[in-house]
Amino acid sequence: MHPDLVLTNARLLDPGSGDFLPHDALVLSGGRIAGFGAAAAAGAEVLDLGGAVVVPGLTDGHLHPVSGAERTAGVDLSGCTDLEGVRAALAGAVRELPAGQWLRGWGLDPNAFGDLPVSADSVGPVLDGVPAAIDLFDAHSMLASRRALELAGIDGPRRFEQGSAEVVCDPAGRPTGLLLEDAACELVEAVAPRPSFEELCRASAEVLRRMAAAGLTGGHAMDANGESLAVYAALEERGQLPLRLRIAPWVQPGASPADLAELVRRQGGGGRRWRVDGAKLFMDGTIDNGTAWLERPDCHGESTGAFWPDPAEYTRVIGELHRAGVPTATHAIGDAAVRHVLDAVERAVAAHGRGAVRHRVEHVETVPDDTVARFAALGVAASMQPTHCTEYTRADHTDNWSRRLGEERANRAFRCRDLAAAGARVVLGSDWPIAPFEPLGVMAGARHRRPARDLRQPPHLPGQALTPLQALAGYTLAPAWAAGEEDRAGRLAVGHRADLTVLAENPLTVPDTELAGVPVLLTVSDGEVTHRAV
Structure with a gap:
């Protein structure tokens, strides 16, 4: 049983009406709201909220x-608004990367590519030789470097049970590095290191x-x-x-x-x-x-x-x-x-x-x-x-x-x-x-x-x-x-x-x-x- 807690000097907001309840104290006991008013406070911890506003717990x-904690372990690209910024952020991460290790990234916005396709070539040579898997912001697609594609054995288009999954390829059938939906992304995830x-x-x-x-x-x-x-x-x-x-x-x-x-x-x-x-x-x-x-x-x-x-x-x-x-x-x-x-x-x-x-x-x-x-x-x-x-x-x-x-x-x-x-x-x-x-x-x-x-x-x-x-x-x-x-x-x-x-x-x-x-x-x-x- 959790210790009892009483919140006093509070404004209690009803999310239905938008009005404040006609009480200024809230009694909590056993993980539930037990009542209103400080009279039931005997033996409980009392917190004076100084007129702060209490709302039901935000969900x-x-x-x-x-999965988000794992996904965000790499370089954060969510603040990059153009390719220059993306390339600079990746170059900085590559400089800190021990030889042979994978580079992970997340939050890549396709708007940063402007009129260029979302592809490994558009990013430029910064990832040459580096196994890299970069999640786009929507988490439904990944940009894989040439080295990552090689390690995953991706050398052309694939067929998937997921109707919209795709290894995006150029007109010659060569993978561009863009992988769409989980089934395609999992090809790279299967060979990339995972946290313990x-x-x-x-x-x-x-x-x-x-x-x-x-x-x-x-x-x-x-x-x-x-x-x-x-x-x-x-x-x-x-x-x-x-x-x-x-x-x-x-x-x-x-x-x-x-x-x-x-x-x-x-x-x-x-x-x-x-x-x-x-x-x-x-x-x-x-x-x-x-x-x-x-x-x-x-x-x-x-x-x-x-x-x-x-x-x-x-x-x-x-x-x-x-x-x-x-x-x-x-x-x-x-x-x-x-x-x-x-x-x-x-x-x-x-x-x-x-x-x-x-x-x-x-x-x-x-x-x-x-x-x-x-x-x-x-x-x-x-x-x-x-x-x-x-x-x-x-x-x-x-x-x-x-x-x-x-x-x-x-x-x-x-x-x-x-x-x-x-x-x-x-x-x-x-x-x-x-x-x-x-x-x-x-x-x-x-x-x-x-x-x-x-x-x-x-x-x-x-x-x-x-x-x-x-x-x-x-x-x-x-x-x-x-x-x-x-x-x-x-x-x-x-x-x-x-x-x-x-x-x-x-x-x-x-x-x-x-x-x-x-x-x-x-x-x-x-x-x-x-x-x-x-």
Whole structure:
């Protein structure tokens, strides 16, 4: 049982109404909210918050803690805006690299290549002779050096079960270094060195510590890849798991009946702060790569196919999981992909009844009006990452994402406000390590629709900005609903979990462009203080 804790001189904010509760003290006991008022404080630790604002614990609706900790171990290229910067960063990393060792990198933005193709040749000779594997920012593609391709035995095109996976080759059939989707990237990953289990535990513990310091009390982890589950178990045993994590293992094309049965069997397994709950699937790739599934091709004639070579098989799998009571989260970015996911859920509900299963679509980057209206009707949550829009696209549509789509579809970018107005539950998250995990920064991006690196830039489709209350709900009420936990999470109510985030200012009244800088004074998960700055 965790020690009791009482928070006094607090302003308790309701994320539903936006009003403060008529209390100034909160009593926590046994990992739950036990009551309001300081009278029950006997024997408990008492913290005077000095008028700070308490909100329900902020939950990131889409992140990758362990795989992200491994992925971000290399050189950070996320700040490079042009090829000169990319080459300089890589050259500096190569100078520090012991002879013969691999260079890893992450966060590479295709916009940095300008009009040149994303290829090893475009980077230039800086990686000559160096085995290098560099993740693009979307984590759906990799740029491999010539030496890495050689070590992996990649000398031409390949065929994959994943419909959009590809070893990109030039007209002569020679690999360019660009690998699309996991099946292709795994060819290089299979020969590249990996961290030890202890190294992965240390890196994951540090990432989770920083997440707690940013105000996160929980997250929906969208993979169970590699040793992730063992890492969570080890960190919890060591007292190093500050977030409550809901984990959705992947279901890939080609999954057998035995694979699905094993996934169903694993549901609910875990520890006190982590559990397997749901499944993660992919209906397409990304627009930047030309691997999304669009109803019309992009400007390069790409993004015309689904991740599942047989979309009908995906529909069958959704039906099986729905019948078994397993909630699903499907990556669907393009309009055709999102439409197919909604069609599949509709068929599953018609065949087996709605029940208590709650499905969701991840990303929802460009969709027409009729698709927007279907989310609420089907009870499907829209899980969105506003900073993907603000950090990687531009209001003038000169970015790679917008150019590929063309004006009509680029003008349907990240329709957060339209989905909320249509009655959909809009769950917000970062998709870390794709974008920074700080929740106040994500909420700020949802409100101002500008790049955090230069808030003087015009907003991208400001009509799709969320209100402050909608943004807060996206980190509190909406993720609780999506997890089927609205009766015990997402609000400050007696009997609810003692997951709390304490802020120096009211997040609903702070100007949009200042929200990201509001200090996080206290983070409490399961009644335990996981971050303290008071």
